[in-house]
Amino acid sequence: MNYLQVKQQLQQFFIEDIGSGDISASIFQNQHGTGDFIVKDDGIIAGINIIKEGYHLLDSSIVVRTNYKDGDYVERGTVIATVSGPVASLLTGERVILNLLQRMSGIATLTKQAVIALSSEKTRICDTRKTTPGLRMFEKYAVQCGGGYNHRIGLYDGVMIKDNHIAAAGSISAAVAQVRESLGHMVKIEVETESKEAVLEAVEAKADIIMFDNRSPEEVKQFVELVPSGIVTEASGGIQLSNLADYRFSGVDYISLGFLTHSVKALDISFNVTGGNK
Numbered sequence: 001m002n003y004l005q006v007k008q009q010l011q012q013f014f015i016e017d018i019g020s021g022d023i024s025a026s027i028f029q030n031q032h033g034t035g036d037f038i039v040k041d042d043g044i045i046a047g048i049n050i051i052k053e054g055y056h057l058l059d060s061s062i063v064v065r066t067n068y069k070d071g072d073y074v075e076r077g078t079v080i081a082t083v084s085g086p087v088a089s090l091l092t093g094e095r096v097i098l099n100l101l102q103r104m105s106g107i108a109t110l111t112k113q114a115v116i117a118l119s120s121e122k123t124r125i126c127d128t129r130k131t132t133p134g135l136r137m138f139e140k141y142a143v144q145c146g147g148g149y150n151h152r153i154g155l156y157d158g159v160m161i162k163d164n165h166i167a168a169a170g171s172i173s174a175a176v177a178q179v180r181e182s183l184g185h186m187v188k189i190e191v192e193t194e195s196k197e198a199v200l201e202a203v204e205a206k207a208d209i210i211m212f213d214n215r216s217p218e219e220v221k222q223f224v225e226l227v228p229s230g231i232v233t234e235a236s237g238g239i240q241l242s243n244l245a246d247y248r249f250s251g252v253d254y255i256s257l258g259f260l261t262h263s264v265k266a267l268d269i270s271f272n273v274t275g276g277n278k
Contacts (some may be wrong), residue, residue: 025088046108046145059089105267106144110144130258
C-alpha cells in the first residue's frame with residue numbers, strides 16, 4: 001500500500017469518527033496506560049501497520065510494538081500488538097483501527113481458505129472490483145496477504161469488455177478494435193465470454209486476457225484449449241468455496257472471486273486497556 005494514500009485515508013476516517021473531539025475521553029487527565037490487540041479467532045493477519053500509522057497520526061508519543069507481520073497465521077487468544085501512551089489517545093483511535101484491521105484480516109483469512117480449497121499449482125486466485133467504496137486499497141492489499149492476487153485496481157488501469165460493452169459496440173471484434181485505436185500498447189484488454197464462438201472471436205481479435213463467465217469446470221477446460229498460450233485466461237461467476245476444488249485441473253490461469261471482498265466476515269479482534277497511571 002502507498003504510505004501517503006494510507007495516511008490520507010486514515011486522516012479522513014479519524015475525522016469522520018472523532019469530529020470536533022472525543023468527548024468520552026475527556027474523563028482522562030494525563031493518564032497513561034497499555035493496550036493489547038487480541039485475536040479472538042484463528043486467522044490470517046492483514047493491516048498490522050495500520051496500528052502504528054493510525055496511532056502516530058493521533059499522538060506521536062504512543063509506542064507501538066507489533067508481534068506479527070501481515071500474512072502470518074495466528075490462533076485465538078494471540079496478542080498481535082501492544083500499544084502504550086495516553087489513555088485518551090489509545091481509546092480515541094481504537095475503533096477506526098480495529099474496523100480496518102478486522103476487515104482486512106477477515107479478507108486475508110477468506111482468501112487463504114480459497115487458495116487452500118483450490119490447491120492448484122497453475123491457477124491463481126484473484127479479487128474483483130466488488131470492494132467497499134473508500135476501502136479498495138486496503139481490501140485488495142488484504143487479498144495479497146492471504147496469498148491471492150489483484151485484478152485491475154479500477155477502471156483506469158485495464159480494459160474489461162463485458163456483455164454490455166459488446167452489445168453497444170456491436171461485436172467483440174468491434175469493441176476490441178475501437179479500444180486499441182484509443183489506447184496505447186501498455187494497456188491490457190480483457191474480454192468476457194460465455195460461449196465457444198465468443199472465445200474464438202476474442203482470440204481472433206487478439207485480446208490479452210479472455211474471461212470465461214459463469215462456466216462449469218468442464219466448459220472452462222474446453223475453452224482453455226481454444227486459447228493460444230500467449231493469452232491469459234480467467235474464470236469467474238458462480239464460483240464459491242464449496243466448488244472451487246472442481247476447477248483445480250481446468251487449466252485456467254486465474255479465478256476471480258467477488259466474495260473475497262463483498263461478502264467477508266471480519267476477523268474478531270479486541271482491544272483491552274490496562275493501567276491508567278498518571
